[in-house]
Amino acid sequence: MTNALLTIQNLSISFKMGDRISTVVKTVDLILQKGETLALVGESGSGKTVTAMSILRLLPASAVYPTGSIEFDGKDCLTLSEDAIRDIRGNRVGVIFQQPMTSLNPLHRIGKQLKESIFLHQQVSNAEADNRALYWLNRVGLKTPAAKLAAFPHQLSGGERQRVMIAMALINEPDILIADEPTTALDVTVQAQILDLIQDLQAEMGMAILFITHDLTIVRRIADRVAVMKEGHIVETDLPETIFTSPAHPYTRHLIDSEPKGWPDPADEADETLIEVSHLKVWFPIQKGILRRTVDHVKAVDDISFTLKKGHTLGIVGESGSGKSTTGFAILKLTASRGKILLGENSLNDMDKSQIRQLRKRMQIIFQDPFGSLNPRMSVAQIIGEGLSIHNPGMTPEQEENEIIAVMEKVGLDPVTRERYPNEFSGGQHQRIAIARALILKPEFMVLDEPTSSLDRSVQFQVLELLKKLQKEFHLTYIFISHDLKVVKSLCHDIVVMKDGLIVEAGNSDKIFSDPEHAYTRQLMATAFQGQRF
């Protein structure tokens, strides 16, 4: 290990909250060698970001370091003076953050922000800095870099902003790049481009990368070595081949097993049609002037049609902005739409508000953000029971109580906890509460709007298994909206691929996964399943 660039030894990090101290990183040893990519893997809350941020001492003031050292370039980063550590930040060690939307200052032009990091660490003229900023925007693959220099962050797409962030992190040619989930907030196809870019730049410049992620697909693609973190400990560090083929630690094995796989339970083709959507359009008007004349429309969903049989799952796949969530909302009449939506015999777009309200118990929705979909001021029993009192007004409190207990058991929640508030539960439990709230009305069909994308893989797996179990037990019909093709593959019978509000391809899931016809579908497949080296 003579090439060690960064050596973390016996590092512990605690946070002081009032008089309580919670230790989130516990005696971590980590070595980063020149030119390698070390993937730091773990679920949310495992301490991976805290570990990485401690290298540059970017943690809030409440953080303390009871034990350990971080040796970089022969110096201990933990004991360096503020001036010395500032000299390392952005100069010797660059950082890319998760949220490209918020890590650029919205009030300054891209060029100014790029030049700022040059001026901080180098003595160059303004013209020279301009040149260098332009060169770097070119190098990170932005189209029309000269125009981008004068652009504000909001004029750039997410992928472009992340490219700017990479340029900012690398403009001083650092020895180490810390990439904290740099692709999580991006669409899959953009994700692949950014990963390619990072790898290309690494090959050119030879810097070491500390790559923090929870996504094992990315780890498979880019890591030279993998460190697995759990509850503040590093449980295993090894080559990716070894980790994926013969994981030593049970937790690593658990993580790998939690990757969504398998197929949905077979559904009967002879089932009757439950939902029929024809020529569905959701257009949002663009209004101008004081009189708010409608000058044009944003065509979020533009003339799509499909049918869904009882007991089947239809996957709606696409990138953000493709109109997949809007479609789900339109079917549930949560967004105004045009076209025909048939739920059994009922034509939803021809019914008035109160008729729809009667039908609501037949159709339910599960949202992406499980915590956000629960009112923080209501207890779990109140949240789950809310729909009951509307649709079954004759129920006595005892009957309601029994229903709530029964449904909580069904979704794997302990009924004893029903008087607690949402903030006392974990992400996976939040989603179970949301499922219970929908399930208690005994719906026929549910729209699942990315129900697992904000959950850790292992929790995601449990929620998916629960959804499958419930589908079997109650013969539920699902519309599953997702950008994650792996999850879709494991749950859906039929698939609709959407792009820019249009359906580009639709059909049986076996067929689409084995033989995608449309070029866009093929590109999606390629980015989702590529790089499975092991």
Next chain:
Amino acid sequence: MTMTRIPISKINRERWRRFRANRRGYISLYLFLILFMVTLFSELIANDKPLLIYYDAGFYCPLVKEYAETRFGGEFEAPADYKDPYVRDLIKQKGWMINPLIPFSYNTINYDLKGPAPAPPSTTNWLGTDDRGRDVTARLLYGFRISVLFGLTLTLCSSAIGIMAGAMQGYYGGSIDIFGQRFIEIWSSLPTLFLLIILSSVVQPNFWWLLGITLMFGWMSLVGVVRAEFLRGRNFEYVTAAKALGLSDTRIIIRHVLPNAMVAAITFMPFILGGSITTLTSLDFLGFGLPVGSPSLGELLAQGKANLQAPWLGLSAFIVLSLMFSLLVFIGEGVRDAFDPRKVY
């Protein structure tokens, strides 16, 4: 453990704890409540009638019932004047009476002044008398009460209207919002004071008239914050979830969106209360407020201005007003900090 039980949520208990941790706000609330409670019973403290009379083996309570002078052996059928030494002697011969702490009501004129009114502070009139010979202490007590009661009623009514209007505009948006906002802009730019002056020359203003008129122009203060909270809150996923459950709009507004807006509204309320009291005081000061003779802090201030040679008038009104507003501002600060999750105690 039924669904109907309304739990005092943890968050509210935590807010109360944080309010108490703010010593200044807590003590201010305490003082304000004591003062308010005391003045609520002004009749028992400052009155020109005795609290209780024992006369000829019978009890009399002049506060509740009016007795004729003849009842106590006097000569006239007119109501007994308990300040009259003749009546006092009559009662004392056959019994006794308990007098309140301050033997003047807000409208009792003290005719036994040593000099011309306004008379300076003395042992009979602790803070002196005003220019009609009425006891300043008594008038302050009654004046404080009527100010706070007016302020509270105005605050509650204007908050109720403001919250409803803000909720409607924020929740439904669209044309309701646009027309509501334009209406409020026009309405709030009306010159309130002149309208009040005109109105008060048409009708003889009393407590309820004044309340109605000030309410007409004062309900807008909460609309903005509540509307903003609703605009934000209606997009929360749990609101969409409630919609998907089939809840009616009214129920969604009350159960899911309003609690968020209430935080902002409650934070504003002590300040609105202060503002309401200021409105009443300034109207009284200008002479367009409560009817002539009512105990009012504004009127006392006006007298202080007109009688600079009698500084006890202006000073005592000033001290009572500044004490009241300081307390309200401190309470308001405490409430605001208690509701602010970023502040840690």
